[in-house]
Amino acid sequence: KLLKRALDIVALAIVILVLLSLARTRNIVDTLGDIFNNPIAKYFPIIGWTSSIAIASIKGFTTEFWVGLFGMFMLILGSTVALYRMNLDYYEDVLEGTEYLEAAVKAKRAGNNMTFGLKVKDSVKQKLSGTGASAIFFKHLLELRKTAYVLFFDRSSVSVIIAAIVFKLIMPSEAQLLSLSMILFFALYMLLILQMQGRLGSELEKHYIFLIPASSQEKLFFATLGEHTKNFFDGTVLFILSGILFKAPLIIIISCIITYTLFGAVYIYSDILTRRLFGRIHSKGFLVFIKVIINLLIIIPGGIAAGITIAITESEFLMICALAAWSFVLGVTLFIFSAGILNNLETVS
Numbered sequence: 001k002l003l004k005r006a007l008d009i010v011a012l013a014i015v016i017l018v019l020l021s022l023a024r025t026r027n028i029v030d031t032l033g034d035i036f037n038n039p040i041a042k043y044f045p046i047i048g049w050t051s052s053i054a055i056a057s058i059k060g061f062t063t064e065f066w067v068g069l070f071g072m073f074m075l076i077l078g079s080t081v082a083l084y085r086m087n088l089d090y091y092e093d094v095l096e097g098t099e100y101l102e103a104a105v106k107a108k109r110a111g112n113n114m115t116f117g118l119k120v121k122d123s124v125k126q127k128l129s130g131t132g133a134s135a136i137f138f139k140h141l142l143e144l145r146k147t148a149y150v151l152f153f154d155r156s157s158v159s160v161i162i163a164a165i166v167f168k169l170i171m172p173s174e175a176q177l178l179s180l181s182m183i184l185f186f187a188l189y190m191l192l193i194l195q196m197q198g199r200l201g202s203e204l205e206k207h208y209i210f211l212i213p214a215s216s217q218e219k220l221f222f223a224t225l226g227e228h229t230k231n232f233f234d235g236t237v238l239f240i241l242s243g244i245l246f247k248a249p250l251i252i253i254i255s256c257i258i259t260y261t262l263f264g265a266v267y268i269y270s271d272i273l274t275r276r277l278f279g280r281i282h283s284k285g286f287l288v289f290i291k292v293i294i295n296l297l298i299i300i301p302g303g304i305a306a307g308i309t310i311a312i313t314e315s316e317f318l319m320i321c322a323l324a325a326w327s328f329v330l331g332v333t334l335f336i337f338s339a340g341i342l343n344n345l346e347t348v349s
């Protein structure tokens with residue numbers, strides 16, 4: 001654990017250096033050149049050590065060479081001692097590896113490979129509450145907290161935030177007029193990729209959701225409310241951080257958060273509607289392809305409306321509002337057509 005934490009700290013330091021250099025150069029090639037030409041890079045574990053040892057044939061025995069040689073020696077020695085002291089059983093390792101591989105393949109076929117392998121916390125101080133359909137919502141909140149680092153901040157949150165900020169940093173200076181809009185567009189693209197599989201799919205496999213004495217609309221709302229909460233949390237963290245970094249107006253930050261959450265709802269309900277229409281006919285891979293195509297087609301009119309709005313008004317806020325209005329209409333429409341998936345068990349079996 002100590003070694004893992006040390007490596008995590010080193011990786012975090014490298015990421016910070018890359019982001020700082022990227023913010024200065026706004027060019028990924030120049031950034032990589034600056035990072036690897038930096039004298040500190042020669043002390044990075046494994047990569048830096050190997051580079052220092054290799055360059056010693058040209059530059060001679062420098063301080064970086066001795067540090068790299070000592071680091072590689074300690075790494076090999078530590079790995080050897082750790083392997084020697086481990087109680088290894090070949091057959092048990094093969095069995096465990098086979099079970100893990102089978103579980104990974106099963107998760108991939110079910111479309112759950114994005115969340116496979118997440119560490120689950122054993123102790124989360126929260127009780128399951130709610131009655132009827134609302135109990136599903138509180139159950140999802142517990143599941144989110146068990147796989148999150150802090151509150152609802154998990155691996156997907158980190159992926160969206162880092163990718164969006166890096167995208168903003170490498171943008172040319174000519175595109176800086178629409179500050180948070182560019183981050184919003186890229187974050188929506190990342191959200192489309194990460195939200196291919198909603199939590200409702202796992203609920204449909206257990207079938208108890210059909211026994212809850214509530215309407216299909218109420219059950220569908222509470223079954224997806226946890227994901228809306230997660231998207232709202234991610235959007236709040238992303239756009240408040242981005243707004244501070246790029247000094248965006250508060251009204252733009254709030255509109256981006258709302259639009260991000262509404263588009264998350266569009267992706268969720270389009271996934272459910274696609275499952276209702278094609279789930280029993282096509283394979284999982286083809287179903288994912290259908291989901292992507294449908295999502296791209298239904299958001300094109302919103303993009304056109306946003307483009308016309310910015311061309312006429314030259315207002316970033318009104319452009320985002322046009323995008324949010326279209327996503328709201330889409331979300332409500334898709335919700336109405338998706339609720340029928342909970343009318344009877346045969347539609348998902």
